[in-house]
Amino acid sequence: MVDDSGLRALREAARLSPDNLPLRRHLAGLLLDKGYLAEAESEYRAALLLAPRDPGITAGLAEAFARQGAYGAALSALEPFLAEPGYPPRMGVIAARALLGEGDVAQAGFRYHEAVMRAPQAADPELAARLAAPAAAAAAAPAAAAAAAAPRAPQPVEGPAEPYEATDDRRSGVTFADVAGMEGVKEALRVKLLLPVRQPELFAAFGKRAGGGVLLYGPPGGGKTHLARAAAGELGASFVSVGLSDVLDMYVGQSERNLHNIFDAARRSRPCLLFFDEVDALAARRSDMRQAHNRQIVNQFLAELDGVDDRANEGVLVLAATNAPWYIDVAFRRPGRFDHLVFVPPPDLAARAAILRILCRDKPLAEMDFDAVAKATADYVGADLKGLVERAVEDKLRESIAAGRPVPLTTRDLLALTTSQRPSSVREWLATARNYVMHANDSGAWDELLPWVNRTW
Structure with missing residues (x-):
C-alpha cells in the first residue's frame, strides 16, 4: 500500500488518464525509486501496453522484477533487447543482477563488464563487489578444488591463462551448396580465403600467402554466420567461432590474454578459420572509449591480426561479422587486417x-x-x-x-x-546505413551500399 500522498495523487491522475504515457512512465519510476516494487511493476506493465518496444519502460519493469527476486521474469523481459547489438547499458547491468541472482556468475560478469565498457556511468559498485567475491573466493581455494568447482572462472594470477582449445574435430558440416544465392559474396570469400589455401603455388608466384581477414557486414539475420560456417566447410578447415564471452573478462589484462590464447590455438591448428561474430563489440573505435583498458583490448586485437612476423598468421583465416561496421576502429581496415569488406545484402x-x-x-x-x-x-x-x-x-x-x-x-x-509476419530489420538497418553513406563516406568505404540506400520504400 502506497503511503505517500504525492504518489497517491499521481496514481489517481493516471487512473483518470490511462493513456497518458509520460505520466505513467514518471509514476512508475517514482514508485521504483521509493521501493514500491509491486506497484511499480503494475505501472510499468500498463505503460508497456501503450509502448510495447520502449527500452526505458522494459528496463524499469525488468528492474522491478529483479528487485523482487523474479530473476527469470527480468531476463525474459530483457531478452529481445539483449539479442541485438547496441542495447542500452542499463539493461546489461540489470541482466547482470538477475543472472547473479540465478547463480550464473560468469555470464553476469560478462554482461556487467560489457555494459560498463560502453557506459562507465552505468557502473554499480555494489554489484561489482558481489561479482568479484566468488572469483576471489575461488582464487583463495586450492587450485584443484577451484578447478573442480568452477573450471571456467577467471583466475587473477600472474602466469598465463589456460590455453584456448581449438581441436580438429571442430569441423563445419555446411558448405556453399547450403547457402542460397549470394554468389558475389561467396566468390569474394573464395578468392580471399579459400583459393590461397587450395592453390598456394599459384598465389605464391604473386607473393600472396594463405591468411588474412574479411569483414562481413549487413542487416541482422542476413546469413553472415551461416556463410562463415560454409566457408570453413568448403575449406575443410578447423572452425572456431569466438563469442564475446570467450574474450571479455572482468579482470584488467585478462581479456587481452584471452585474445592471444585464441589466436595462438588457431596457429597451432592451421589451416583454421577464426570467426568473430558481433566484432564491433571487440573492435570499437578507440576514440569513443573512455577507459584505457578497453582501448588495450582493441590494441591487442590489432597486434594479433598483424602477428609477430609476416608469416605468423599464415594459414589462419580470420572472418568477422557485424551489423554496424561504421562503429569499428578504422585501423582494422588497414591492409593485412580486415582489408576486405564484403556487404551481405538482403536476398533478392x-x-x-x-x-x-x-x-x-x-x-x-x-x-x-x-x-x-x-x-x-x-x-x-x-x-x-x-x-x-x-x-x-x-x-x-x-x-x-x-x-x-x-x-x-x-x-x-x-x-x-x-500477411501477419513483417520483415524484422532490413528497412531500419538501411535507414541507419543511409546516414553514413550520405554524410560520412569521404573515403568511399560505403559506396557498395549506394544502390540499396537509394531505393524508394
Missing part, C-alpha cells in the same frame, strides 16, 4: 526462392510455388524466411496430429503467414 527474389527450397527440402510438401512465396516476402532476410517456415510447420504439425498422418505443407500455408 531468386535467392529467397532458393532459401525457401533449402528450408523446406526435408519436410512433407505438396506441389510448391516457391517463386510466389518469394514475391510475397520482399525485404525478408534468411532469418525471417526461416521463422516463416517454422511457423507454417508448427501449424501443420497440429493438423497432422489431429488427422493422424503427415499433412503436407502447401504454398497457401506460407502465403497466409506473410
Whole structure:
C-alpha cells in the first residue's frame, strides 16, 4: 500500500488518464525509486501496453522484477533487447543482477563488464563487489578444488591463462551448396580465403600467402554466420567461432590474454578459420572509449591480426561479422587486417526462392510455388524466411496430429503467414546505413551500399 500522498495523487491522475504515457512512465519510476516494487511493476506493465518496444519502460519493469527476486521474469523481459547489438547499458547491468541472482556468475560478469565498457556511468559498485567475491573466493581455494568447482572462472594470477582449445574435430558440416544465392559474396570469400589455401603455388608466384581477414557486414539475420560456417566447410578447415564471452573478462589484462590464447590455438591448428561474430563489440573505435583498458583490448586485437612476423598468421583465416561496421576502429581496415569488406545484402527474389527450397527440402510438401512465396516476402532476410517456415510447420504439425498422418505443407500455408509476419530489420538497418553513406563516406568505404540506400520504400 502506497503511503505517500504525492504518489497517491499521481496514481489517481493516471487512473483518470490511462493513456497518458509520460505520466505513467514518471509514476512508475517514482514508485521504483521509493521501493514500491509491486506497484511499480503494475505501472510499468500498463505503460508497456501503450509502448510495447520502449527500452526505458522494459528496463524499469525488468528492474522491478529483479528487485523482487523474479530473476527469470527480468531476463525474459530483457531478452529481445539483449539479442541485438547496441542495447542500452542499463539493461546489461540489470541482466547482470538477475543472472547473479540465478547463480550464473560468469555470464553476469560478462554482461556487467560489457555494459560498463560502453557506459562507465552505468557502473554499480555494489554489484561489482558481489561479482568479484566468488572469483576471489575461488582464487583463495586450492587450485584443484577451484578447478573442480568452477573450471571456467577467471583466475587473477600472474602466469598465463589456460590455453584456448581449438581441436580438429571442430569441423563445419555446411558448405556453399547450403547457402542460397549470394554468389558475389561467396566468390569474394573464395578468392580471399579459400583459393590461397587450395592453390598456394599459384598465389605464391604473386607473393600472396594463405591468411588474412574479411569483414562481413549487413542487416541482422542476413546469413553472415551461416556463410562463415560454409566457408570453413568448403575449406575443410578447423572452425572456431569466438563469442564475446570467450574474450571479455572482468579482470584488467585478462581479456587481452584471452585474445592471444585464441589466436595462438588457431596457429597451432592451421589451416583454421577464426570467426568473430558481433566484432564491433571487440573492435570499437578507440576514440569513443573512455577507459584505457578497453582501448588495450582493441590494441591487442590489432597486434594479433598483424602477428609477430609476416608469416605468423599464415594459414589462419580470420572472418568477422557485424551489423554496424561504421562503429569499428578504422585501423582494422588497414591492409593485412580486415582489408576486405564484403556487404551481405538482403536476398533478392531468386535467392529467397532458393532459401525457401533449402528450408523446406526435408519436410512433407505438396506441389510448391516457391517463386510466389518469394514475391510475397520482399525485404525478408534468411532469418525471417526461416521463422516463416517454422511457423507454417508448427501449424501443420497440429493438423497432422489431429488427422493422424503427415499433412503436407502447401504454398497457401506460407502465403497466409506473410500477411501477419513483417520483415524484422532490413528497412531500419538501411535507414541507419543511409546516414553514413550520405554524410560520412569521404573515403568511399560505403559506396557498395549506394544502390540499396537509394531505393524508394
